[in-house]
Amino acid sequence: MGSVYLERLWTAGAELLDNTRVLSPIIKNDFIKGVYTKGNKGGETQECYGSVVIDASGMAALLRRQTPVEWGLEKEILNEDTAVLYQEIREVSGAEDYEYLRIYMDMDVAPGGYYWGISKGKNIVKCGIGNPDERGFS
Numbered sequence: 001m002g003s004v005y006l007e008r009l010w011t012a013g014a015e016l017l018d019n020t021r022v023l024s025p026i027i028k029n030d031f032i033k034g035v036y037t038k039g040n041k042g043g044e045t046q047e048c049y050g051s052v053v054i055d056a057s058g059m060a061a062l063l064r065r066q067t068p069v070e071w072g073l074e075k076e077i078l079n080e081d082t083a084v085l086y087q088e089i090r091e092v093s094g095a096e097d098y099e100y101l102r103i104y105m106d107m108d109v110a111p112g113g114y115y116w117g118i119s120k121g122k123n124i125v126k127c128g129i130g131n132p133d134e135r136g137f138s
């Protein structure tokens with residue numbers, strides 16, 4: 001996590017539990033009240049409670065996957081909602097130096113997907129392509 005965000009969190013009184021894995025949600029009266037955690041080096045399972053619980057586990061969707069069926073939340077990420085990406089950092093002579101990410105949608109180069117370029121200084125470009133993860137498409 002960026003140090004700027006950490007600084008803000010600490011200023012707001014947050015406690016960081018580093019090297020800690022979230023195992024599952026603590027569900028009481030049909031609400032997620034907290035999470036069960038465990039240190040990466042083992043030890044006892046801990047309970048952490050909060051007035052708001054946010055599942056920020058990315059693709060893992062760790063908490064959402066463990067919610068009761070009756071809540072009706074989507075648990076699996078379908079292949080057609082994901083993309084296969086490939087990125088390289090390349091030295092290219094004469095590359096323009098620009099400040100922002102450039103992202104392109106082009107049905108010939110990346111049908112249904114996109115490609116991008118990020119200038120990383122003089123003649124260095126971070127570039128990649130991403131296509132939907134569908135059979136025969138990527």
Ligand SMILES: Cc1cc2nc3c(=O)[nH]c(=O)nc-3n(C[C@H](O)[C@H](O)[C@H](O)COP(=O)(O)OP(=O)(O)OC[C@H]3O[C@@H](n4cnc5c(N)ncnc54)[C@H](O)[C@@H]3O)c2cc1C
Nearest residue numbers: 020021022023056057058059060061062085086087101128
């Ligand atoms: C090659 C590539 C290039 C990209 N370039 C860009 C870009 O230029 N601009 C852009 O906007 N996006 C870009 N993206 C997409 C961007 O990286 C993702 O959209 C973003 O990281 C998603 O953020 P997130 O916080 O939801 O999940 P993540 O960044 O995946 O964070 C999830 C975190 O949860 C942690 N976690 C998972 N399970 C547990 C657990 N049980 N206990 C504790 N922690 C857990 C993981 O370790 C991880 O740190 C790129 C992605 C790729 C692959």
